[in-house]
Amino acid sequence: MTPGHGPRAGEAGEDARIVRTRADVARTAFDVLVREGSDALTHARVAERAGYSKTTLYKHWPSRFDLAATALEALGDVAHHEPTGDIRTDLVGELKAFRRAVLDHRLDQVLSAMAQWATDETMRQVRNKINTDGQRPIRAVLEEAFEGAELEAAISMLAGVVACPSLMFGTVPDDDVIEAAVDIVLHSAG
Amino acid sequence: MTPGHGPRAGEAGEDARIVRTRADVARTAFDVLVREGSDALTHARVAERAGYSKTTLYKHWPSRFDLAATALEALGDVAHHEPTGDIRTDLVGELKAFRRAVLDHRLDQVLSAMAQWATDETMRQVRNKINTDGQRPIRAVLEEAFEGAELEAAISMLAGVVACPSLMFGTVPDDDVIEAAVDIVLHSAG
Numbered sequence: 001m002t003p004g005h006g007p008r009a010g011e012a013g014e015d016a017r018i019v020r021t022r023a024d025v026a027r028t029a030f031d032v033l034v035r036e037g038s039d040a041l042t043h044a045r046v047a048e049r050a051g052y053s054k055t056t057l058y059k060h061w062p063s064r065f066d067l068a069a070t071a072l073e074a075l076g077d078v079a080h081h082e083p084t085g086d087i088r089t090d091l092v093g094e095l096k097a098f099r100r101a102v103l104d105h106r107l108d109q110v111l112s113a114m115a116q117w118a119t120d121e122t123m124r125q126v127r128n129k130i131n132t133d134g135q136r137p138i139r140a141v142l143e144e145a146f147e148g149a150e151l152e153a154a155i156s157m158l159a160g161v162v163a164c165p166s167l168m169f170g171t172v173p174d175d176d177v178i179e180a181a182v183d184i185v186l187h188s189a190g
Numbered sequence: 191m192t193p194g195h196g197p198r199a200g201e202a203g204e205d206a207r208i209v210r211t212r213a214d215v216a217r218t219a220f221d222v223l224v225r226e227g228s229d230a231l232t233h234a235r236v237a238e239r240a241g242y243s244k245t246t247l248y249k250h251w252p253s254r255f256d257l258a259a260t261a262l263e264a265l266g267d268v269a270h271h272e273p274t275g276d277i278r279t280d281l282v283g284e285l286k287a288f289r290r291a292v293l294d295h296r297l298d299q300v301l302s303a304m305a306q307w308a309t310d311e312t313m314r315q316v317r318n319k320i321n322t323d324g325q326r327p328i329r330a331v332l333e334e335a336f337e338g339a340e341l342e343a344a345i346s347m348l349a350g351v352v353a354c355p356s357l358m359f360g361t362v363p364d365d366d367v368i369e370a371a372v373d374i375v376l377h378s379a380g
Contacts, residue, residue: 115302131359149366173343184340
């Protein structure tokens with residue numbers, strides 16, 4: 001390496017540190033969010049848990065919504081069901097994947113935190129995008145059988161089979177409840 | 191009034207003040223919760239908005255969960271649909287009453303805040319009771335047509351038609367979506 005590359009190497013080292021810091025903070029912020037609730041997601045708490053100074057956190061994430069957005073990045077792509085082409089199998093599979101995300105990643109806590117943050121316009125857009133992306137597979141399957149008001153109803157109804165018990169009672173539906181919901185919807189399919 | 195009653199009259203005056211303070215703080219705490227989100231529901235913010243000292247608030251509501259519980263008291267009894275005995279009319283009416291509570295009382299914000307607070311055991315119990323009470327009318331109607339896994343699925347599905355769009359996208363369903371959801375469920379009724 002020529003001496004001319006010294007500063008660049010230094011920058012690369014700094015970049016690597018920033019990347020590591022971002023990943024650490026995102027993971028910690030996500031963990032604080034799902035274990036302690038959105039109220040606990042403060043610079044002080046994340047700094048303490050991640051082992052960084054509050055100054056570092058305020059430098060990279062000036063507001064609490066910046067911390068929140070970073071926490072949501074750490075959510076990554078929640079696993080979806082691999083489509084088979086059979087509508088019943090795919091709806092049941094997708095709802096079980098949603099249930100798995102509630103159990104493994106506390107997606108219910110993420111959903112309710114995003115609803116709380118939606119008083120902020122930027123966070124409202126982040127929330128809408130994440131939920132639109134999340135519903136896309138189930139919408140794609142249901143579009144084969146429904147349209148208009150029935151389609152919108154069926155999407156909310158199937159999302160509700162997992163979302164409602166988890167948000168309202170902290171529980172998830174058994175397999176037979178998920179299958180009953182899919183059968184109720186498909187019974188009306190044209 | 192004999193002199194002996196002096197202190198009692200004084201107590202009555204103090205009681206009236208306490209009752210008024212409780213009502214003021216409950217109303218303000220509820221307002222802060224639904225307009226600014228659960229993060230904003232702090233002693234400092236409620237004191238500022240209600241015009242009381244922080245000392246007064248900490249004296250009567252030592253923790254933030256005490257403030258939260260008081261805010262939920264102010265929710266009062268959300269209006270339900272008056273049952274007619276016709277299952278379709280009663281389900282559609284109850285879902286429209288739920289939608290009205292989202293629009294008038296931001297019940298969606300209350301639901302997501304309660305989900306966030308449920309990391310605390312007492313708040314979890316408060317949440318479960320409020321949601322059990324809220325679902326009782328729709329459960330009673332659906333019990334006429336369903337049982338077991340189908341009943342649990344149908345309750346979550348109909349709750350989801352209003353809860354999912356409001357929590358996930360900040361919108362409420364049109365009449366035709368509510369009616370489509372009820373018809374999908376009733377199509378499967380035995």
